[in-house]
Amino acid sequence: MPLVPTRQQLIVTEPLDGARADQPMIRIMDAAVYTRPCQGGLLWGVYEETPRLFDMESLGASFDIKDMPLDIDVLRSAALEVKDQLPILQTAKVREFRGGIPTMTADGHHILGPASGAAGFYFASGCNVAGLSISPTIGEALATWIIDGKPAVDLSPMSVMRFKDQPWSEPQLQREAAWQYRHFYGAV
Numbered sequence: 001m002p003l004v005p006t007r008q009q010l011i012v013t014e015p016l017d018g019a020r021a022d023q024p025m026i027r028i029m030d031a032a033v034y035t036r037p038c039q040g041g042l043l044w045g046v047y048e049e050t051p052r053l054f055d056m057e058s059l060g061a062s063f064d065i066k067d068m069p070l071d072i073d074v075l076r077s078a079a080l081e082v083k084d085q086l087p088i089l090q091t092a093k094v095r096e097f098r099g100g101i102p103t104m105t106a107d108g109h110h111i112l113g114p115a116s117g118a119a120g121f122y123f124a125s126g127c128n129v130a131g132l133s134i135s136p137t138i139g140e141a142l143a144t145w146i147i148d149g150k151p152a153v154d155l156s157p158m159s160v161m162r163f164k165d166q167p168w169s170e171p172q173l174q175r176e177a178a179w180q181y182r183h184f185y186g187a188v
C-alpha cells in the first residue's frame, strides 16, 4: 500500500484569558499552523516542512502509539514562525502535548474500496490527517459498497488502483507524502 505513516503532534495550553469556545479556528497558511479554542485555552499544531515518517514494520508488533517519540521543538519553532500573528503561543503554558501517526498518501487523498486480489478485503486508509472529519461518510460509503456491491456515489477516484502505474520507490513516495503533509492547507 502506498501509504506513509507520518507523525502529527499538537499542544493544548492551560486556560488563557480571553480564549472563548465561540472563537474561530485560525489557520496561518504560510506556516501551516492552526489553532482553535479548547477547554478554556488553545489547541494548536503545525504541518512541518520535514515531518517525521515511520516504517511501521520496523517498529515491531508490540508498538503502541504512546511509545511514539514526540518532539516539542517542532512546535517551538512553529510558534516562533507565527509570533507576529499568534504571540500568545510564545508564553502559553503547555497543559497537554500529544501526537499520533496518521497515514499520508502521495496525492493527499484517501485510499478506499476493495483490494484487488483479496475478495472481501476493503481499504479505508490514507486519512491524510483528516480521518475524523470524513469518517461518517467513509463508513457509510464502505458499508453500502460491501453490502450492495457498489457505493452510492462513484468512489473509483479513491481506489488504490489510481497508483498502479506509479511504482514509486519508497524515498519518492515519502517525498510526495511529506509535500502533501506540509501543504495540508494548499500550496502557498
Ligand SMILES: Cc1cc2nc3c(=O)[nH]c(=O)nc-3n(C[C@H](O)[C@H](O)[C@H](O)COP(=O)(O)OP(=O)(O)OC[C@H]3O[C@@H](n4cnc5c(N)ncnc54)[C@H](O)[C@@H]3O)c2cc1C
Residues within 6 Å of the ligand: 008, 009, 010, 098, 099, 100, 101, 102, 124, 125, 127, 128, 129, 130, 131, 132, 133, 134
Ligand atoms: C495529533 C493529531 C491530530 C489530528 N487532528 C485531526 C483533526 O483535527 N481532524 C481530523 O479529521 N483528523 C485529525 N487527525 C487524524 C485522525 O486522527 C485520523 O485520520 C483517524 O484517527 C484515522 O482513523 P482510522 O480509524 O483510519 O485509524 P486509527 O484511528 O489509527 O485506528 C486504527 C486502529 O487500528 C488498531 N490497529 C492497528 N494495527 C492493528 C492490528 N494489527 N490489529 C488490530 N488492530 C490494530 C489501532 O490500535 C487503532 O485503534 C489527527 C491525528 C493526530 C495524530
